[in-house]
Amino acid sequence: MxxxxxxxxxxxxxxxxxxxxxxxxxxxxxxxxxxxxxxxxxxxxxxxxxxxxxxxxxxxxxxxxxxxxxxxxxxxxxxxxxxxALTPQSLLDGHLVSGHIDAVGKLLSRSDLPDKGRILEVELPSSLAPMIAEKGSVALNGVSLTVTAVSRESFSVALIPLTLRETTLGSAQEGSAINIEVDVIARYVVNALRVKNEI
CATH class of the missing domain: 2.40.30.20 (Elongation Factor Tu (Ef-tu); domain 3)
Structure with a gap:
């Protein structure tokens, strides 16, 4: 983990x-x-x-x-x-990330903010739509982030200057492939509901 x-x-x-x-x-x-x-x-x-x-x-x-x-x-x-990987002494500063990628999305746009942060808009694969929620957690290229907005075809996250400096998301260009891992809890909840509906 x-x-x-x-x-x-x-x-x-x-x-x-x-x-x-x-x-x-x-x-x-x-x-x-x-x-x-x-x-x-x-x-x-x-x-x-x-x-x-x-x-x-x-x-x-x-x-x-x-x-x-x-x-x-x-x-x-x-x-x-x-x-x-986490050890028993590790601090859980972000959210639980398994390292198992759910889909690859495309970086659709990047918008700089007055505070030197940046908004990234990422393509939302339809298979992940039930598991991406505003204020929920998502990992993009391994970086723990909070979803700020969701539409039918995309979702957005906000990056602070530190994240832009210390991760590859700061240099990601429009059209770049982005590894997406949804929140593990959301993944299991959606799967449980699917299984229940199939029974």
Missing amino acids: FTGIIKALGTVQKMDKTEYGLRLTIEAPRELPAKIGASIALNGVCLTVVEAATGLISFDLIHETLERTGLGSLEVGDQLNLEP
Whole structure:
């Protein structure tokens, strides 16, 4: 589990094709806990460390991960939001994030605010519409955010200057692919209602 509070930024160094998908190697701060077998969220996607050297961490991405998340469009030099998994001592500052992406949406627009914050409008896949609510939580590229507005085809979030500086959302351009993870409670409530209606 994660909280959606980004601890560091990493940079893609290598992308090696494999028979199962891709081995992704990133450069990351040395203080990031990254032993083999550890879980780290990259742009909100929970991955397992398969190699770790000083300042370099590698992950294996299977075809399903590449097809169902925005990681399939990465290029060498791209930056990534990084968050190590929760420990019993971790503070729950954001909201519970599983690292399992529900859909990939497109960044539709970005509007700067007078206080140096920014509003991001993101495409709302129809499958997620019942689980995105105004004032509710959502994780975008692994960042815990509060939904400020919802329409039939999109939803918006507000970013403070710190979030713009410390995460990749600050440099996200219109048209960019955004990993979306809905609030885990909303996911289970909607699923329970669907199952109940099918019985």
